[in-house]
Structures are given as structure tokens and as C-alpha cells.
Amino acid sequence: MRPHDWRRLVSNPKQPAALNRSFHPWLEKDKQPFIEFQNVTKRYGAVTAVDDLSLKIYEREFFALLGPSGCGKTTLMRMLAGFEQVTQGDVFLAGENLADVPPYRRPVNMMFQSYALFPHMSVEKNIAFGLKQDGMAKSEINDRVADMLALVKMEDFGKRKPDQLSGGQKQRVALARSLAKQPKLLLLDEPLGALDRKLREETQFELVDLQEKLGITFMIVTHDQEEAMTVADRIAVMDHGRIIQVDPPMEMYERPNSRYVADFLGDINLIASKTVGHAKGKVLLQSDSGQDLQVNTSEEFAVGRNVWFASRPEKLNISRKKPAKALNALEGEVWDIAYLGGLTVYKVKLDSGEFVKAAVLNSAVSGADMITWEERVWVSCSPQGARVLIS
Amino acid sequence: MTRQWTSFNIASVVLGFAFLYIPILLLIIYSFNASKLVTVWAGFSTKWYAAAFANLGLVDAAWVTFKVAIVSASVATVLGTMAAMALMRYTRFRGRFLFSGMIYAPLVMPEVITGLSLLLLFVAVGMERGITTVTLAHITFSMCFVAVVVQSRLASFDRSLEEAALDLGATPARTFFSITLPIIMPAVIAGWMLAFTLSLDDLVIAQFNSGPGATTLPMKIFSQVRLGVTPEINAVCTILVAIVTLGVIIASLSMKYNDVQRARAEQLAMQTK
Numbered sequence: 037m038r039p040h041d042w043r044r045l046v047s048n049p050k051q052p053a054a055l056n057r058s059f060h061p062w063l064e065k066d067k068q069p070f071i072e073f074q075n076v077t078k079r080y081g082a083v084t085a086v087d088d089l090s091l092k093i094y095e096r097e098f099f100a101l102l103g104p105s106g107c108g109k110t111t112l113m114r115m116l117a118g119f120e121q122v123t124q125g126d127v128f129l130a131g132e133n134l135a136d137v138p139p140y141r142r143p144v145n146m147m148f149q150s151y152a153l154f155p156h157m158s159v160e161k162n163i164a165f166g167l168k169q170d171g172m173a174k175s176e177i178n179d180r181v182a183d184m185l186a187l188v189k190m191e192d193f194g195k196r197k198p199d200q201l202s203g204g205q206k207q208r209v210a211l212a213r214s215l216a217k218q219p220k221l222l223l224l225d226e227p228l229g230a231l232d233r234k235l236r237e238e239t240q241f242e243l244v245d246l247q248e249k250l251g252i253t254f255m256i257v258t259h260d261q262e263e264a265m266t267v268a269d270r271i272a273v274m275d276h277g278r279i280i281q282v283d284p285p286m287e288m289y290e291r292p293n294s295r296y297v298a299d300f301l302g303d304i305n306l307i308a309s310k311t312v313g314h315a316k317g318k319v320l321l322q323s324d325s326g327q328d329l330q331v332n333t334s335e336e337f338a339v340g341r342n343v344w345f346a347s348r349p350e351k352l353n354i355s356r357k358k359p360a361k362a363l364n365a366l367e368g369e370v371w372d373i374a375y376l377g378g379l380t381v382y383k384v385k386l387d388s389g390e391f392v393k394a395a396v397l398n399s400a401v402s403g404a405d406m407i408t409w410e411e412r413v414w415v416s417c418s419p420q421g422a423r424v425l426i427s
Numbered sequence: 428m429t430r431q432w433t434s435f436n437i438a439s440v441v442l443g444f445a446f447l448y449i450p451i452l453l454l455i456i457y458s459f460n461a462s463k464l465v466t467v468w469a470g471f472s473t474k475w476y477a478a479a480f481a482n483l484g485l486v487d488a489a490w491v492t493f494k495v496a497i498v499s500a501s502v503a504t505v506l507g508t509m510a511a512m513a514l515m516r517y518t519r520f521r522g523r524f525l526f527s528g529m530i531y532a533p534l535v536m537p538e539v540i541t542g543l544s545l546l547l548l549f550v551a552v553g554m555e556r557g558i559t560t561v562t563l564a565h566i567t568f569s570m571c572f573v574a575v576v577v578q579s580r581l582a583s584f585d586r587s588l589e590e591a592a593l594d595l596g597a598t599p600a601r602t603f604f605s606i607t608l609p610i611i612m613p614a615v616i617a618g619w620m621l622a623f624t625l626s627l628d629d630l631v632i633a634q635f636n637s638g639p640g641a642t643t644l645p646m647k648i649f650s651q652v653r654l655g656v657t658p659e660i661n662a663v664c665t666i667l668v669a670i671v672t673l674g675v676i677i678a679s680l681s682m683k684y685n686d687v688q689r690a691r692a693e694q695l696a697m698q699t700k
Binding site for chain 2 (some may be wrong): 165202
């Protein structure tokens with residue numbers, strides 16, 4: 037059976053994507069992973085790019101590798117494509133060990149950051165290149181190329197050379213070329229990095245649609261956290277060749293496992309604290325400046341441990357008077373204000389000397405009564421809106 | 428920066444070009460001299476061209492030279508391109524630094540030494556000197572020029588193009604022939620033309636390594652000039668100048684054409700954003 041019927045997709049592009057909200061293969065027990073990294077290490081001389089890393093990715097997942105440059109995310113992807121040899125450990129694709137499979141024999145295609153369109157070939161020839169390598173019949177190639185051009189809405193550009201295309205058009209051709217062979221796995225290396233912001237956001241949604249329609253496993257490498265959150269079913273945040281956390285975007289944002297992840301994915305306020313005890317479903321903290329704090333959590337922590345009280349800016353309230361049910365309320369002075377249109381971000385210097393950011397949604401047209409610079413304010417956070425981080 | 432012509436500017440341009448071109452101009456003018464005496468002008472004539480073509484020794488030498496130049500340039504281009512690929516691509520092999528240094532060395536090696544060492548080699552292996560040895564010698568010294576030209580093109584080559592080809596299922600050999608080679612072709616052709624010209628006008632190395640029946644044109648001209656310069660030689664040299672000039676003009680026109688094409692392509696891309 038063919039994995040996907042291209043003609044049907046092309047002729048009916050408006051068909052609603054079969055968004056399966058209960059798609060959590062990583063939670064299913066005994067589910068066979070599609071890609072598996074087993075204790076993979078990659079060294080370049082003395083530099084360790086990937087450090088004893090294990091990871092399972094499932095069929096039809098849209099998986100994002102997120103991290104700063106040099107964290108090993110590109111190396112990890114290039115191992116799947118076959119451009120990097122593994123120093124130690126094994127990589128499996130659909131149960132097959134990839135160690136001795138050269139790049140040109142892998143059922144994997146990659147879309148390159150630079151697009152890597154062959155400059156001496158027309159758009160059609162570029163898309164047909166991979167099909168020709170498979171020895172496909174000429175008429176079949178022509179059909180497939182036409183389908184692919186339709187899929188990325190580039191029907192009128194088949195005869196153009198890559199030099200004659202704009203950045204967005206090149207991106208579409210590169211995508212069409214990498215999908216033409218109907219790979220089992222598509223690798224996307226910073227695919228939207230060269231596009232301007234508006235086009236990038238549009239294209240992110242198109243990528244998600246396409247992935248849902250085609251049912252191919254997608255793996256994207258990016259350093260843009262919003263991009264990762266927009267497109268991915270699950271995100272892996274990497275640092276120094278290790279995976280710090282793997283989770284769906286919402287889980288990752290709401291329950292980061294470390295300061296590193298919390299800070300990499302969005303903004304976070306951190307207050308150094310010690311645990312002082314537990315109440316029902318709560319952990320009680322005392323900040324280093326002596327303020328009592330509490331966080332709703334079922335986790336247990338040893339008393340007297342150094343931890344961080346962590347809360348996102350949008351989960352903080354800011355007011356001139358101390359809120360009535362004052363839990364986690366801290367007093368300070370407005371230090372700086374950033375008006376962002378939809379949001380206003382207040383940077384508040386607490387009396388303890390620490391800075392916190394509070395983001396307030398501008399739901400009403402802003403008036404004269406806004407909190408302004410150097411005002412005394414109370415910043416508060418409900419126990420549900422905070423987390424305890426131990427690393 | 429001023430764009431005006433000053434007397435200093437004009438003087439530098441005139442002096443510079445005069446220094447470069449007066450000797451060649453003189454040679455061309457005297458090739459059309461009716462007189463047998465090279466230095467006395469006695470009216471316009473093309474008889475020395477007819478004489479040159481009737482001189483079987485010269486025509487034979489020219490034929491030998493072209494055969495040697497075409498074969499040696501072609502072989503040197505293949506070998507030089509391979510060397511450049513190896514040096515640029517397999518960046519981590521042991522002794523790469525030494526090898527790339529050794530590729531450049533023949534560029535600055537005195538020709539006398541190259542010629543002599545090759546002669547010693549051919550004598551040692553008992554090879555009869557002739558057209559084969561001249562060709563081999565020319566391959567040896569022009570190969571490194573090709574390698575340098577191709578290497579500089581490969582330095583700016585986007586490796587992800589080759590990776591994309593591999594990724595799409597092309598074997599390394601197919602990747603080279605259908606992606607790498609077409610893209611670096613202008614550099615390969617430039618390398619061939621360089622090797623061709625080097626072979627065409629080489630005197631020293633040919634002198635050492637040629638034998639009976641393998642006299643190249645520069646050797647022939649040199650030996651005739653020792654008996655006195657005849658207008659016939661002027662005519663031959665003028666033809667050589669014409670061939671080289673034509674080559675340069677064709678090369679620069681084709682480059683210009685490429686530039687125009689690219690500019691047009693970019694314009695098209697802008698319009699249809």
C-alpha cells in the first residue's frame with residue numbers, strides 16, 4: 037500500500053487535516069519507536085558533540101530538536117541522514133541499525149538550511165533528481181514532479197532555475213524535492229531560518245498541515261523556540277550534546293524540569309529559596325530574603341534543600357495595593373516598562389533586590405491610569421502558577 | 428575618489444601600456460613588411476605568411492605543439508581536478524598539509540630544474556625522448572596549475588549540494604558527475620586553457636625532454652632566430668598572438684554573458700516575489 041495518495045491530496049488541498057488530538061505514541065507501553073538513538077556519542081577529536089544520548093521517536097511524530105548553536109542538534113540530525121558517523125552507540129530506523137547504511141541508501145530525505153538547490157538544473161529537474169536515481173519511468177517521474185509542484189503551489193515555476201526564484205519560492209522547491217521520494221522520515225535543518233518573520237509564521241502552519249496530510253515522520257532542527265512550539269508534537273531541548281528534557285510543547289512550557297529549559301523556552305522569574313515543609317498538595321518555601329512562598333505540587337522535596345521558586349511573567353499579577361488573599365505577594369518598585377502592543381511587561385525591582393518580570397495583557401485600550409515608572413507595586417503569583425525547580 | 432583624468436593618470440596609463448604592448452605591436456607590424464630585412468620598412472605585404480605556411484619545418488613544429496598541448500592539457504586537467512578534489516574534500520587525512528604544499532611547489536620551481544629532473548628520470552627508465560616525453564613533462568608541470576585553479580573554485584563550493592545529491596540517492600560517483608563537475612566546470616575549463624597555453628609556449632622543459640621528430644614551435648622559432656630573425660618568424664608569432672587573443676576574448680565574453688544572465692535571473696526573482 038502506498039503510504040499516501042498524492043493525487044487525492046493535491047486535488048483536495050482544503051481537506052481538513054486529520055488532527056488527532058489523542059496522538060501520544062510516546063505514552064503507549066511497548067510501542068515500537070520509529071527512530072531510536074541508543075547511548076550515542078559523537079566526538080570530533082577532543083570535542084564531544086553528542087554525549088551518551090538516548091532518544092526514541094515514533095512514527096508520524098513531528099519532532100523538534102531545540103537548542104542553542106553548538107548543542108549537538110544538527111549533528112544528531114546529520115547522523116540520521118548518514119553524513120556523520122557515530123563514535124559510540126547505535127542508531128536504529130524502523131528497527132534497522134543504520135551504522136553501515138550510506139546516505140544514498142537510507143529511506144530518509146533532508147531539507148537543507150541553505151536549500152542546496154542544484155543551480156544548474158531547473159526546478160523540475162531538481163525535483164526529479166532523486167526519482168531518477170531510483171530508475172523510475174520517465175512518465176511516472178513527470179507525474180510525480182507535477183504533483184509535488186502542485187503540493188507546494190509552484191506549478192508555474194517548473195522551468196525556472198533556482199537563481200530565478202525568491203527565498204520563499206526556493207524554500208518551497210527544496211521542500212518539494214525532499215518530499216518527492218516519499219521518504220519515511222523527513223529531516224528539516226533550520227528550514228525557515230532564511231525567511232522573513234511573516235512568511236516564516238505562515239510556512240510553519242503549512243508545514244504542520246503538510247505533515248498531518250502526508251503522515252510522514254518529520255524531524256526539525258531549530259534554535260527558534262516559537263517555531264518548535266508551533267510545529268512540534270514533542271520537543272527535545274538540548275545543551276552540550278545532551279538532551280535536557282523531551283516533552284510536548286505545553287508540558288515543556290508549563291513544567292520545565294530545570295532552569296535551563298525554563299529559560300530557553302520563554303521567560304522565567306526565579307527566586308532562590310529553601311524548602312521549609314509540606315502542606316496538603318503544597319510545598320512551602322522561604323526565599324533567601326525571608327519571604328514565605330508556596331507552590332501547588334504533588335512532588336516531595338527534602339526540607340532545607342536549595343531550590344528555585346519559578347514563575348512565568350504572564351502568571352504574575354501586578355497591583356498597587358496588596359491583594360486580599362495574599363499568597364506569594366512581593367513588594368517592589370517598577371523599574372522598567374516595555375509596551376509591546378498586546379502585552380505590557382513590567383520589570384519590577386523587589387525590596388529584596390531581585391528583579392522579576394510581570395506581563396499584563398492589554399485587554400482594555402490603555403488609559404491614563406496605568407502603573408508607571410518608580411511606582412510602589414505588589415507582585416503576586418498564585419500557588420498554581422509557580423513551579424519548584426531543583427536544578 | 429576623483430574620476431577626473433589628471434595628466435599623471437594619463438601618463439601612467441600610456442607608459443604602462445606602451446611598456447607592455449610596443450614590443451608585440453612592433454612584431455605584428457614587421458610581419459607585414461615587404462622587405463626581407465626585419466628592421467627596414469619597405470611597404471605592406473602578406474608574403475611572409477605564405478612563406479611561413481610553405482615552411483614545412485615550421486608547420487610540422489606547429490602541429491607537434493598543438494598535439495602535445497591538447498593531450499597534455501587534457502590529462503593535466505583530469506589529474507589536477509582529482510588532486511584538487513582530494514585536497515579539498517577529504518580534509519582530515521594524514522599529511523594533507525604536506526600534500527597541498529607539494530602541489531604548489533612546482534609553481535615556483537625553476538623550469539630548468541623541472542626540465543632537468545624529468546630528463547634524468549626518462550634517461551634512468553630508458554625512455555626514448557620524443558613526443559611522448561614532452562607530453563609527459565608538460566602534464567607534470569601544468570597539472571599543479573589546474574589543481575590550484577580548481578581548488579580555489581572548490582573552496583567556495585557549497586558542500587550541502589553534494590550532500591543533497593547523496594541524500595536523494597545518488598552514489599558518490601554520480602554525485603560528482605551530475606552535480607560537482609557541472610558546477611565547477613568553468614574552473615575546469617579555465618584550468619585546461621591555462622595548461623594549454625603553458626604547454627603551447629614552453630621552451631625550456633621541451634628543450635630538455637624532446638628528441639628527434641618532436642620539435643615544438645617555440646623550439647623551432649628559437650633555433651631559427653639564432654640564425655637571424657626573419658619576417659617569417661614574425662608572421663608565425665603574430666598568428667600565435669592572434670590565437671591567444673581570440674581565446675581571451677571568447678573567455679571574457681562568455682563570462683560577461685553569464686553575468687548578464689545572472690542579473691536577468693535576479694531581476695525575474697525580484698519581480699515574482
